[in-house]
Amino acid sequence: MAVERRIVLIWVALAALIIVSVPSVFFQKAVSKYFGFLGGWETGLIRPSRPSAMPPMRHSASRPLNPQPELRFAKFSVTAKGASEVRLVGDFNKWDPAALRLVKRNGAWETMVTLPPGEYRYAYIIDGDQSVDPANPETADRDGTRVSVRRVK
Numbered sequence: 001m002a003v004e005r006r007i008v009l010i011w012v013a014l015a016a017l018i019i020v021s022v023p024s025v026f027f028q029k030a031v032s033k034y035f036g037f038l039g040g041w042e043t044g045l046i047r048p049s050r051p052s053a054m055p056p057m058r059h060s061a062s063r064p065l066n067p068q069p070e071l072r073f074a075k076f077s078v079t080a081k082g083a084s085e086v087r088l089v090g091d092f093n094k095w096d097p098a099a100l101r102l103v104k105r106n107g108a109w110e111t112m113v114t115l116p117p118g119e120y121r122y123a124y125i126i127d128g129d130q131s132v133d134p135a136n137p138e139t140a141d142r143d144g145t146r147v148s149v150r151r152v153k
Contacts, residue, residue, distance in 0.1 A: 090122030
């Protein structure tokens with residue numbers, strides 16, 4: 001009777017192991033598929049299939065390349081009490097009101113724009129109404145509207 005009981009226990013344990021292991025195989029496949037990107041890249045996918053030569057350069061050594069203009073950081077800041085949204089438009093973003101939204105910090109709305117040296121016309125759009133920079137007395141006319149002028153050196 002002890003032998004029969006032992007055989008029954010072995011079969012029950014084996015059945016329990018099968019019942020537990022089958023879902024874990026499916027679970028392991030699902031987890032490895034989901035987190036497969038963590039295993040690293042397959043280098044064969046990103047390596048070129050054949051070596052290639054660099055294309056010839058388009059400029060000659062006797063003619064120097066045109067140097068790129070040096071960029072400057074220009075800070076735009078305006079105090080607009082009670083405003084819910086302030087945007088910046090100007091020559092540098094083709095007067096697109098959706099291009100530059102200012103961030104409110106310490107009671108002032110501000111942003112930084114990288115620009116090459118030059119003269120730029122700009123205006124603020126405060127809650128949908130265009131206005132000049134109150135801190136900048138230099139203005140110009142743009143299509144019959146007064147806008148501010150800023151020189152970046």
